[in-house]
């Protein structure tokens with residue numbers, strides 16, 4: 162069983178993100194405006210800054226260091242200086258608790274970067 | 278006691294200081310941040326289209342009105358006040374719009390940030406791609422010698438050359454040179470340090486767009502047999518840039534190099550409301566560097582919240598220049614000198630761990646003249 166218990170859903174505000182560390186890995190766990198939950202790698206692909214200090218706007222997370230943006234639902238890099246996509250992980254609500262599955266991740270390969 | 282003099286630092290990103298800074302742990306390091314509860318920070322980071330749209334419409338309207346005045350009174354002395362206003366709006370206010378929209382914090386809507394960013398980049402003669410990456414590096418390694426491409430005042434400061442910046446020279450010529458180089462598809466070795474290879478094509482593309490607009494402007498001027506087109510397009514980089522230079526030099530000038538605490542290398546200055554509007558509140562510069570996610574319109578609130586953790590701000594442009602100029606003067610002989618401001622008793626102490634590295638590094642010799 163690879164689902165990990167993160168926290169109560171209520172522990173994350175709507176349109177917000179928290180940091181979740183597991184072993185030597187760090188994740189960012191999100192709740193969107195409609196209460197859906199998502200998970201990505203915790204560090205920005207640009208300079209390894211924790212995304213939990215960033216701003217969730219609609220379906221994007223803006224990195225606190227240089228304001229690069231990702232779609233936290235797909236991992237796509239949307240705005241320079243981020244260029245490489247962010248790995249995403251399955252997340253779900255289970256009896257009011259948020260769980261993430263950290264073994265499976267999306268491919269975090271370069272997605273050709275943000276537009277001009 | 279004789280003054281302490283060190284060899285001049287090498288500020289070139291393609292030089293040896295770059296690797297020295299990396300080896301010393303100064304590159305991509307963790308910086309000091311004042312404590313702010315997450316809920317408060319989220320409020321401060323909130324984006325709004327309303328304020329930036331209001332300010333941008335006002336900016337555009339004033340540009341159009343002053344341009345119409347300049348055209349109407351061209352060839353007479355009455356043109357001067359119109360050009361003074363137009364010049365500052367075009368040559369200086371574009372700098373702050375470039376900056377804020379580059380961070381993506383002015384508007385909530387992405388395309389609005391991007392549109393104003395590109396227009397302002399053109400006005401201030403900056404390549405929108407290369408400068409985006411340069412500015413990201415400036416935020417990663419603020420005033421780290423050999424790493425930060427935006428260090429405006431290098432030690433010892435070339436005083437006459439710095440004074441000329443206020444009238445746009447040699448800045449405009451350097452900008453045009455870079456524009457042509459980028460248009461030809463070349464980036465410098467220093468630029469290669471922060472512009473990813475994959476962004477080179479975009480750098481060239483936008484340089485060519487800018488070159489085409491300038492070429493058309495010159496052509497129109499020739500056809501019209503008038504300087505008016507170049508005075509309106511491109512010209513403000515000379516006669517209107519003074520306000521951006523005046524405020525820009527205060528951001529970090531005379532303060533510490535090679536530290537990981539923005540309270541030591543950035544300056545907050547209280548400004549009059551007109552200058553604050555032109556500068557979009559970037560006078561709260563310590564606050565901006567600590568929290569670049571906070572939009573310009575929320576910086577006064579951020580300042581009020583953390584000012585007890587920061588050194589006292591300079592109370593006017595005059596006060597800030599007094600300390601800056603005396604520091605530059607002193608650095609002619611004491612190149613390690615910098616302005617170190619006292620913190621209020623409520624503040625956390627400065628990060629000192631890497632603070633004295635500049636004299637400990639082996640490449641720098643300390644000698645007595």
Ligand code: FES
Pocket residue numbers: 205206207208209210224225226227228229230241242243
């Ligand atoms: S570290 Fe995230 S955008 Fe630079």
